[in-house]
Amino acid sequence: MITIDEIKKQVDAADSAEEVSELWQKYLGKNGSLKTAVKGLKELSDQERREQGPVLQEILRQAEELIKDKQISFSSSGLESKLKEDAEKLSNERATVGHLHPITETVRAMNKLFSSMGYSIMEEREIETDEFCFKRLNVPDDHSARDMQDTIYIEEPNLLLRTQTSSIEARTLANFPPPFKIVAPGRVYRNEKVNKSNHFIFHHYQGVVVGENITMRDLFSTLAILFKKMYGDDVIIRFRNKYYPEVEPGVGPDMQCFSCKGKGCSLCKGVGWIEMGGAGMIHPNILEMAGIDHQKYSGFAFGLGLDRWVMAKYKIGDIRTFLGGNLAYKPYQHESHI
Template sequence: MDNNILERMSQELEAAKSPEELQEIWRKYLGKKGELKILLKSIAAMSDAEKSVQSPAIQAAHKKALDLFAQKEKSLTQAEAGKKLLSQAEPLRLQKAKIGHLHPITQTIRMLNQTFTEMGYSIMDGPEIETEEYCFRRLNVPSDHPARDMQDTIYIQEPNILLRTQTSSIEAHVLEDYTPPFKVVCPGRVYRNEKVNKSNHFIFHHYQGIVVMEKTSLKDLFGTIEYLFKKIYGPEVKIRFRNKYYPEVEPGVGPDMQCFNCQGSGCAVCKGVGWIEMGGAGMIHPNVMKMAGLDTKKWKGFAFGLGLDRWVMAKYNITDIRTLLGGNLGYKYYKNESTL
């Protein structure tokens, strides 16, 4: 017999990579018309003399071929199974579980922090449970001052321990604890005894800024606020400043932004005015500086407190403040919502 048959088959088996190729090899060598099968069949027609010489070699070659084939089939099946497992594992890797995203308030705080740190500000924190002294008195709001009526305070222990109503309380600490010059921002949660509705909540957020330097003016304050609005809402944003009264500053101003919901034509979000009050600001009152032990001849300062929730709502077109602290994960906002 042709000794090369086994060798050829062995080489072809070695190179085979799929069950289809394996089948082809079987057909070529071991199938009905396969080379080895024909040889095997030819034994019957041989003379006894031929048989005794050729039969054992042919039988051995046939058996060897079957063994080689079985071996290859086994290794190929294992490889195929492995491949199949991998192909099943692939979609599992792609279907990563949804783990959510940062809260819009956190996203906005981080955006503001980034903007202010780029301008050289430090970020500071302060206690949410405050004393009357740091929440009011050190900010030029004595207990009989009419401004106290403007804020319904949630007391933990009347009249001294309370939940801070404004992040200006952090300002009182910063002015006392640090030596100027400094530029600081403080994001934080504040509390007031408010009735909850679409535009008010008893828990909300302020973003306070405090700057104390030898030379600084209202112009710097306007520039800072304007830069901030443009950075967060884009260069087209329309803002205006109005004279406002806050006891901790003199003079006081309030930055308004054209309503994000109606673009100035008036809607329920802006209460028909077309503008939304975004915070309060001004030059730090000399009394506040003096109470912190700062020399008002040497140091000047400005402060601003942004109504952070409004910044978040304007940024993400959220028309109901309750959404921010609500638990509805399926919440979707609708621009120009008509059912306000």
């Protein structure tokens, strides 16, 4: 059986289109030797056919390619016609792009910022125990958060759907020795009726830092960086005293209303400021419950509600949109489109 190397030698040696045409007839024409050999395969035994068939087919394929290429090299018009034949048309379809959910987009932007400041990203279970959702966070037994009206309990005793991402703080304190810096985005549940502005499921963003010599100044400057990142450098923020059992001292970060610039409007309920969440220095009781020496370590924590932020950013008027599907995404539009 002739080999492809021998055919290649002959093709390479051909000096004209005529010689190439002769080689075509010799091997690939109706009575060409390779074509004849392929036809003859059916005469062979199964064993022979299995052995010789693939080899012969491969020689045939390569010979066709070699001779065609050589023919093109002798004919510019042949090249043109090959290119024409090879040309493809553009599609009229537009490429669609996938979209991340606005909550995910926002969480990513925040995570990116905090990762750049050395924070880890933490997540935890959504079915929680009373201990990690309340007790280890210094929430008193008769605190309203524990009421059936506020907390959704599941049928199994002492288990509930977490009402706050502070439960992630409690578990991180229990599971990791300080120092650490974490942020923890997550879904929380409260026993509320669903309507345009309220939902029983919403999204929180928790931040916790435990280390030596951590101060309120660190907390304030961290939140200032966050708000500037999310709302621009000219954002005006303030910190006022606020009570939360988890922290002492506790503060409420407010942002000057971006709609009325502090004059008072319907968005800020006339006060000129928008409440952004809660924060403060971690209560020493919480550190002690986690077995952390509060004389050596201090820390801060903050918790922010994401839904209102994202509603404002994406101009979403109905909170139910978040968990209601993706009809709102335009198929060809991307978040950072040009």
